[in-house]
Amino acid sequence: MRNTRKMLLGGVATLVLAAGPAAAQDKEPIIIGGAMSLTGVQAPLDTPALRGAEVAVKYLNDNGGVLGRQVELRNIDGKSDPVTVGNAAVELIDGGADIIMAPCDFDFGGPASREAQSAGLVGISTCASDPLYSSWSLGDKQFTLSMWNTTMGATAAEFALKENDWKTAYVVTDQFIAYTKSLSKYFNEAFTAGGGEILLEDTYTNGDNNFTAQLARLQALGTKPDVIFLSSYGQDIGSIIRALREVGYDAPVLGGDAYDDPAMHEALGERFGNDIYFVTHTWMGPEAHPKMPEFIDLYTQMHGAPPDTSFVSTGWDTVMMMAQAIEAAGSTDGAAVATALEEGEFDLLTGKLDYADAAGGHMPMKAAALIKLEGGQPSFVGWRTPENVPAP
Amino acid sequence: MGFGLQFVIDVLSLGGAYALMALGLVIVYGILKLVNFAYGELIMVAGYTMFLLGGSALPWLVMAAVAVAMSMLAGVLTDYVAFRPVRAKSVTAVLITSFAFSTLLQNLALLFISPRPRPVALPEIFSETVTIAGVVTPVRNLITLAASVLLLGLFALLMRKTVLGIAMRAAATHFIMARMLGVPANLIITSAFAISGFLAGVVGLLWIGRIGTVTPGIGLEPLLIAFIATVIGGMRSMSGAVLGGFLFALIDTTLNYTLSQDLLKFRDAFTFTLVILILLWRPEGLIKGPATGQRT
Numbered sequence: 183m184r185n186t187r188k189m190l191l192g193g194v195a196t197l198v199l200a201a202g203p204a205a206a207q208d209k210e211p212i213i214i215g216g217a218m219s220l221t222g223v224q225a226p227l228d229t230p231a232l233r234g235a236e237v238a239v240k241y242l243n244d245n246g247g248v249l250g251r252q253v254e255l256r257n258i259d260g261k262s263d264p265v266t267v268g269n270a271a272v273e274l275i276d277g278g279a280d281i282i283m284a285p286c287d288f289d290f291g292g293p294a295s296r297e298a299q300s301a302g303l304v305g306i307s308t309c310a311s312d313p314l315y316s317s318w319s320l321g322d323k324q325f326t327l328s329m330w331n332t333t334m335g336a337t338a339a340e341f342a343l344k345e346n347d348w349k350t351a352y353v354v355t356d357q358f359i360a361y362t363k364s365l366s367k368y369f370n371e372a373f374t375a376g377g378g379e380i381l382l383e384d385t386y387t388n389g390d391n392n393f394t395a396q397l398a399r400l401q402a403l404g405t406k407p408d409v410i411f412l413s414s415y416g417q418d419i420g421s422i423i424r425a426l427r428e429v430g431y432d433a434p435v436l437g438g439d440a441y442d443d444p445a446m447h448e449a450l451g452e453r454f455g456n457d458i459y460f461v462t463h464t465w466m467g468p469e470a471h472p473k474m475p476e477f478i479d480l481y482t483q484m485h486g487a488p489p490d491t492s493f494v495s496t497g498w499d500t501v502m503m504m505a506q507a508i509e510a511a512g513s514t515d516g517a518a519v520a521t522a523l524e525e526g527e528f529d530l531l532t533g534k535l536d537y538a539d540a541a542g543g544h545m546p547m548k549a550a551a552l553i554k555l556e557g558g559q560p561s562f563v564g565w566r567t568p569e570n571v572p573a574p
Numbered sequence: 575m576g577f578g579l580q581f582v583i584d585v586l587s588l589g590g591a592y593a594l595m596a597l598g599l600v601i602v603y604g605i606l607k608l609v610n611f612a613y614g615e616l617i618m619v620a621g622y623t624m625f626l627l628g629g630s631a632l633p634w635l636v637m638a639a640v641a642v643a644m645s646m647l648a649g650v651l652t653d654y655v656a657f658r659p660v661r662a663k664s665v666t667a668v669l670i671t672s673f674a675f676s677t678l679l680q681n682l683a684l685l686f687i688s689p690r691p692r693p694v695a696l697p698e699i700f701s702e703t704v705t706i707a708g709v710v711t712p713v714r715n716l717i718t719l720a721a722s723v724l725l726l727g728l729f730a731l732l733m734r735k736t737v738l739g740i741a742m743r744a745a746a747t748h749f750i751m752a753r754m755l756g757v758p759a760n761l762i763i764t765s766a767f768a769i770s771g772f773l774a775g776v777v778g779l780l781w782i783g784r785i786g787t788v789t790p791g792i793g794l795e796p797l798l799i800a801f802i803a804t805v806i807g808g809m810r811s812m813s814g815a816v817l818g819g820f821l822f823a824l825i826d827t828t829l830n831y832t833l834s835q836d837l838l839k840f841r842d843a844f845t846f847t848l849v850i851l852i853l854l855w856r857p858e859g860l861i862k863g864p865a866t867g868q869r870t
Contacts, residue, residue: 318831392784426701446691449694453701490688490690
């Protein structure tokens with residue numbers, strides 16, 4: 183119901199806009215179909231991305247559209263359910279979508295990409311980072327905007343070993359989804375390949391909010407690790423860091439983009455939010471990209487409040503990259519756009535991006551943003567590109 | 575020695591929280607013979623109240639009291655919105671209305687606040703630790719344990735010594751008979767929802783005290799825990815719910831401590847296998863409760 187209304191509103195807005203520039207008026211709009219989840223466990227990542235994408239669509243239309251055509255974004259709530267996401271994609275494709283924006287994470291975005299592939303369309307996930315999100319498993323027209331976990335894990339490992347000389351690690355893996363599991367796996371590979379030693383690996387179940395057994399095992403180890411790599415998801419990251427710090431484990435904590443959550447930073451606060459580093463998509467300031475302040479302004483104008491997470495950038499980037507590829511291809515034909523994405527190089531808010539060809543899995547060669555948390559306040563350390571990325 | 579003591583404290587503090595969650599669920603079930611699936615959202619309401627009050631200068635205890643009051647209010651509202659209009663009609667209808675109410679509350683939070691987590695103010699003491707016989711333990715765990723012992727005691731007293739408690743027990747045993755003897759049905763049911771909300775509010779504070787943030791889906795885990803604990807303990811017995819809560823915590827913690835890394839990935843499979851075994855052995859749960867199970 184809510185989405186129908188939103189779509190109707192979107193339709194009206196497009197009509198109003200289309201009446202403006204004469205050039206774009208006669209041509210059909212380019213339709214971006216989104217199956218982003220506005221409800222359920224995926225909503226914290228997908229909703230910001232969709233909001234960022236809305237800003238990008240407005241920006242494109244205000245500046246003459248793409249190929250002289252207006253751009254229209256239609257989203258059907260994927261409800262954080264793989265089957266619903268797939269059905270939403272089918273409905274969007276039947277409704278004339280030219281390109282598909284797929285949800286974050288392989289588990290939820292995969293179904294949308296599979297439908298796009300079988301309809302011969304390009305599908306791009308806004309932030310799926312598991313290497314399963316590749317042309318190998320999804321097809322030759324499927325991409326993800328995010329770096330893979332191979333890059334994310336390797337960046338963390340090289341930061342620990344080369345920049346800080348942290349040689350021993352304690353690794354905790356949440357068994358929640360493909361993302362949490364593969365992130366630890368690639369950190370471990372890169373860390374041991376670089377000469378580090380994993381003192382202890384432990385397993386955690388998402389939602390437990392109880393880390394005592396793991397702590398007992400860590401304490402039984404006798405020695406303290408130089409660094410703690412914690413691959414978890416959602417609120418559990420905060421509660422685990424809290425549990426570790428409370429009993430005196432003050433070693434630096436490393437993690438992935440799931441840490442990019444201002445509420446967690448605030449909840450950890452001055453007392454527990456120290457010496458935490460994470461590898462993520464971008465930093466919401468001019469240090470990350472000169473165009474970032476402009477995006478934040480546009481976002482604030484459109485949504486009435488500044489972004490509350492950096493994940494909004496992934497939506498903006500996805501739409502802008504789609505537009506750039508369609509311009510380069512000269513059409514919305516799936517194969518032509520896929521080729522344009524493979525051949526192009528993109529300078530995005532979330533880092534420079536260059537895809538491998540379909541035989542190379544569409545591996546995203548991308549820089550990673552490194553963020554530091556001190557006193558509950560995040561700060562940008564810089565862009566990092568790991569030297570040795572483990573094979574997926 | 576240290577290891578054993580750590581284990582005992584873990585089981586007791588986790589079990590205390592689980593027992594309170596289960597008790598809040600079973601108090602409504604005992605009378606109506608209906609599971610309130612919007613129970614988890616009462617915890618969410620407490621959490622978001624804390625978030626919304628977070629900017630104010632109120633002392634933490636006042637915020638906590640308001641949060642518990644809001645959660646009680648939400649409990650009573652559940653009765654009025656989801657249960658009372660369809661209570662007499664069919665079980666299926668109430669099942670669906672309680673699910674609907676749960677979805678409604680979650681989506682209100684999603685729409686009007688955010689799908690992303692929001693921070694909740696915690697008092698200093700929730701972050702302190704104490705050392706007991708060489709074991710470093712967060713004070714929070716001891717508070718959880720103390721709060722559960724205190725509340726379980728108060729609750730037992732309420733049910734045995736007060737008119738309201740006796741009337742509620744009577745209604746739980748045989749609702750129609752209790753009504754015939756002059757027990758006001760609506761008042762009893764509303765009270766049950768209010769107490770359920772009170773327990774959810776307190777548990778919410780303790781549960782969110784472990785996490786530090788609140789999201790629209792925060793109630794799912796506690797609802798699941800409460801449901802499993804009451805099923806093990808016996809759906810119709812309040813002491814069963816408490817026993818079930820502690821037993822569930824014991825199972826979980828034991829598995830967490832003893833399973834090897836390769837097996838720990840499948841911990842939930844082991845937990846639920848044990849739950850199934852318990853149910854095969856005692857299909858009614860560990861404690862049977864009153865003999866009649868007739869729904870009103």
